[in-house]
Amino acid sequence: MTAVVTNAPAPPVARRRTYLSYVGSKVLGAFGSLCFVLVLNFFLFRVLPGDPARTLGRGRFRTEAQLEAFRHTYGLDQSLPHQFVTYVGNTLTGHLGVSLRYRVPVSELISERLGTTLLLVGSSTILAMVIGVYIGMIGAWNRGGPFDRFSTGSTLTLYSMPEWWLGLILIAVFAVGIGPFPGLFPTGGLHSLDVDPNSLQGWIDTAWHLTLPVLTLTLAFLAEYSLVMRSSLLDELGEDYLTTARAKGLRDVDVRRRHAARNALLPTTTLSAISLGYVVSGAITIETVFSIPGLGLLAQEALSIPDYWVLQGTFLVAAAGVILANLIANLLYGVLDPRVRS
Amino acid sequence: MTELLALRDVSVSYGTLDGPLPAVRGVDVVVHAGEVVGVAGESGCGKSTLASTVLRLQPKSATVSGTVEVLGADVLTMGWGDLRALRWAGASIVFQGALHSLNPVHRVERQIDEAIRVHESGVSDDAIEERVGALLEQVGLPPARMRAYPHQLSGGQRQRVMIAMALACRPSLIIADEPTTALDVMVQAQILDLLSGLVKDLGVGMMIISHDLSVLADVCDRVLVMYAGRIVESGSAQQVFSDPQHPYTRALSGAFPRIGDPAARYAPTGLAGDPPDPRELPTGCSFAPRCPRVVDRCREAEPPLLQLEGERAAACIRVGEP
Numbered sequence: 122m123t124a125v126v127t128n129a130p131a132p133p134v135a136r137r138r139t140y141l142s143y144v145g146s147k148v149l150g151a152f153g154s155l156c157f158v159l160v161l162n163f164f165l166f167r168v169l170p171g172d173p174a175r176t177l178g179r180g181r182f183r184t185e186a187q188l189e190a191f192r193h194t195y196g197l198d199q200s201l202p203h204q205f206v207t208y209v210g211n212t213l214t215g216h217l218g219v220s221l222r223y224r225v226p227v228s229e230l231i232s233e234r235l236g237t238t239l240l241l242v243g244s245s246t247i248l249a250m251v252i253g254v255y256i257g258m259i260g261a262w263n264r265g266g267p268f269d270r271f272s273t274g275s276t277l278t279l280y281s282m283p284e285w286w287l288g289l290i291l292i293a294v295f296a297v298g299i300g301p302f303p304g305l306f307p308t309g310g311l312h313s314l315d316v317d318p319n320s321l322q323g324w325i326d327t328a329w330h331l332t333l334p335v336l337t338l339t340l341a342f343l344a345e346y347s348l349v350m351r352s353s354l355l356d357e358l359g360e361d362y363l364t365t366a367r368a369k370g371l372r373d374v375d376v377r378r379r380h381a382a383r384n385a386l387l388p389t390t391t392l393s394a395i396s397l398g399y400v401v402s403g404a405i406t407i408e409t410v411f412s413i414p415g416l417g418l419l420a421q422e423a424l425s426i427p428d429y430w431v432l433q434g435t436f437l438v439a440a441a442g443v444i445l446a447n448l449i450a451n452l453l454y455g456v457l458d459p460r461v462r463s
Numbered sequence: 464m465t466e467l468l469a470l471r472d473v474s475v476s477y478g479t480l481d482g483p484l485p486a487v488r489g490v491d492v493v494v495h496a497g498e499v500v501g502v503a504g505e506s507g508c509g510k511s512t513l514a515s516t517v518l519r520l521q522p523k524s525a526t527v528s529g530t531v532e533v534l535g536a537d538v539l540t541m542g543w544g545d546l547r548a549l550r551w552a553g554a555s556i557v558f559q560g561a562l563h564s565l566n567p568v569h570r571v572e573r574q575i576d577e578a579i580r581v582h583e584s585g586v587s588d589d590a591i592e593e594r595v596g597a598l599l600e601q602v603g604l605p606p607a608r609m610r611a612y613p614h615q616l617s618g619g620q621r622q623r624v625m626i627a628m629a630l631a632c633r634p635s636l637i638i639a640d641e642p643t644t645a646l647d648v649m650v651q652a653q654i655l656d657l658l659s660g661l662v663k664d665l666g667v668g669m670m671i672i673s674h675d676l677s678v679l680a681d682v683c684d685r686v687l688v689m690y691a692g693r694i695v696e697s698g699s700a701q702q703v704f705s706d707p708q709h710p711y712t713r714a715l716s717g718a719f720p721r722i723g724d725p726a727a728r729y730a731p732t733g734l735a736g737d738p739p740d741p742r743e744l745p746t747g748c749s750f751a752p753r754c755p756r757v758v759d760r761c762r763e764a765e766p767p768l769l770q771l772e773g774e775r776a777a778a779c780i781r782v783g784e785p
Contacts (some may be wrong), residue, residue: 123689146755182773185586239563255671256567261688289571294577302501360563361558361564361567362561362564362565364515364520364558364564365556365564365565366566367520367550367552368518368520368550368551368555368556369550369555369577369578370547370548370549370550370551370552370578370581370582371547371577371581372547380566384567384568385566387568457568457616458567458568459567459568459612460567460568460612462613
């Protein structure tokens, strides 16, 4: 027998510190990105061509005095560094400016509508993730079979459709109704006018209103998850450690579940956390098509005015969402895959 | 002596888009308890395919003929339940390249105890943990290393983990498929010591597969040399290594210069060319296109494995000719 290899095992404390320093570096990185977005958000709207006062005023101001008054109200007559300091200070204290259209603080508008968008995009993402991963898994296990060919073809078709177009088709079929079939769902909005949104009936009513938009987004997101899961599982299925697991006498079901599917879920985790970050962008078209009062519709309306501070606010929230989701993805990945920690 | 493994006239062919690919053609191997049998040959000669057929691990596209008996049971015809019970508990495999053969996201402990839990029910968690620790100690690793992930171990340590895993269910037969290929020479020697020590201590039978004839000569009792899916020479390890009869074995042993033999050291003899495509084997002896001793007769018919004195055999019609 050979001598015992003297290789001191890493003490658990050191290993915990490895994960903590991993978390620390990721949090620091996310904080850095957030600061960058904060700065970018300020200058992005300042480098736009034209005079903000004239653009915003759109001919409403007849005299120089009116323009000056407008500039003074919004602090545009101050120097750029001064404006920047004010902007950073206000943003950090939660003041995002006042909407030109609604005449209420932007932060109030956003917090009012964020929940709706999170409900819409969040539930579609979760549905798409669960169904997509499942489809991808079954497809990979029966690669080239009828299910695999059908699912790959149909998810790709759905993926290539513009989501607003898919939404319109669904409205035409299920909300308006075709021929003898009556419409089953409302064509838009979030609540019926005669129902109290804070009652049980109101909840059911909201769910009924959200069915079609959630269905549309789920179908649109589905392909990404199923294709990523399918290809990463196919990669895993060729790995040697699955042969080891089979040689150990595990049932095929256990080999797939404990070893292959578990490891194939890693890329899918990243994807889902990142797409959760695209809450606003994903919602713009769908909220417009279904007239759902969420962040997307808010941004779309703000663009057409243009409601300068609302745009700046939604941009900031959208960017913060992406950064936060990335951070969550990184931390989750660190838990799931021991290799990235070291 | 009991026959732990008996392969008789085993042929394996893979179904490919270009038609069947015969990887193994009519091979006989017998391994007894307490015996180490080596299988040598170049990449693609069918030796790893042979290893996978022992536990019926070959891919679905492969068709196997002949009989494969492990501990007296016919592996090719048994039901899935019996096969799963035989895997690892009856015979286990030390796979090559332990980095890929271990699951990267599970701790070593979990990968070893998984095998124990599959085959033995009613063992308490504490008892299993103790056993995993003892197994690691047996292969020369500190038991605390069970908490490590594969990427935190060196190549030699991973191979030790793989061996500990192979011993987990106390099998009677161990197949070692290129157990030292990815390791440096010092670690290679340690692993080989470990393997041959285990055979002595535990009385198990072992089949070691390697492309390195010198590795096999050190640890094996008997050695089989494969070329293009067939056995071309067999005999005791020392005889095959020091007095090869088949020209292919001669080339294989000449490829590794021996210590203390300056002539071999300055001019290691290699072998030109590649093994033939199994789909387009030449008529006659499949080694003929690369053989330095080839004559016209060689291309007429595939030479049978001729019995020589003792347990030696060689598949060459020119054996004994000057």
